[in-house]
Amino acid sequence: MSTTSLPAPSVAVVTGATSGIGAATAERLHQDGFHVVVTGRSQERGKAVVAELGPRAHFLEADLTSDGEPDRLLRHVADHIGRVDIVVNNAAQDHTGDLLDVPVAEIRSTFEINTIAAITVLQAAGRLMRDNGGGSIINITSRLASIGVPTMAIYSASKGAIKALTTAAAVELAPHNIRVNAVAPGMTRTPLYETWLAAQPDPHATAAGVVDGIPLGRLASPDDVAAAVSYLASPGAAYITGTTLPVDGGYTAR
Structure with missing residues (x-):
């Protein structure tokens, strides 16, 4: 008697997934059938998210601002689970402050996680996907990448850079069958x-x-944002790349 094995589920890595939008995104992709890898700096919160998800979910502690950490993280996933199909670039920190008075140290700190870490995650994911037939990278930006709000200039600039990166990376990585899109949440x-x-x-x-x-x-609720990520990760979005999808209730359409 012959048996037919089922294909392994696709693997999604969600950075900054221990709370808020990241946790909701991990839950939604898990519901969609993905094997989900939750990452973050808090073991306590990360393990709680994974325990809630159940089978096909793992937590990996990661500080994405450490040199080489994105490569180590994604290589670990590929080596131990077998593949990386989706990467959701969600890890970020907030920042507010009067623009003319923001200390340089705060600017560097905000850009380190919101921009530089996101770029290095994209690079690490892109290298793996290039060598394995393609994949999808979804960056989480913000309504503030497109509009101005007092005291939010540094945060806006850090997220605006990722919006620009999304379009440039989509064009450059398309020959490798790698789609790059972004979701821009409004106030959530x-x-x-x-x-x-x-x-x-x-x-x-x-x-x-x-x-x-x-x-x-x-x-917005975190689930609203997660639903947009779910769509961009799905086969239904196979011909979509280089776009930023606003999830802001029409705020930036005014």
Whole structure:
């Protein structure tokens, strides 16, 4: 009697996936049938995410700002799981501050994780995918890559660089069957948002003002962003590359 083995699930690596948008994205891709690798700097949170997901999920602790860490991370995934099909470049840190007074150290720190680490992850993923028939890289940028908001200039610049990288990398890597796209969330109800809101002088008025500026009349949820990533990772998006998909309730369409 002959047996037919089922194909192994595709593998998705999600950076910065221990909370918020990253955790929701890991959950959605897991639901889509991917073998999901969750990465981040917190073992406690990462292991909790993976325990919630169950089978086909692993956590790998990683500090993507360390020299060579993206290569080590993705090579480890390829060597131990067998492939890397999708990489979601989500790891980032927030930054606010009056532009003219931001210390150089804060600028460097923000760009180190939001821009340089994201570039090196893309490079490491691209090298693996080039040698294995292709894949899909999805960068998480921001509405702030396209608009100006007071006190957010450094963060905006760090994310704007990744938006530009997305289009350039899509063209350069297309001959290797590597698609590169981005998702640009608007204001999203994450723990980071809740912390920011709680620090405002009048949180209720601030929350109302944020929603008033969104045509659809509500904040994004992490699941809204994860759904967009899911689409770009799917076979249905096989002919889409070099695009940035806004998930902002129409904010940047005004």
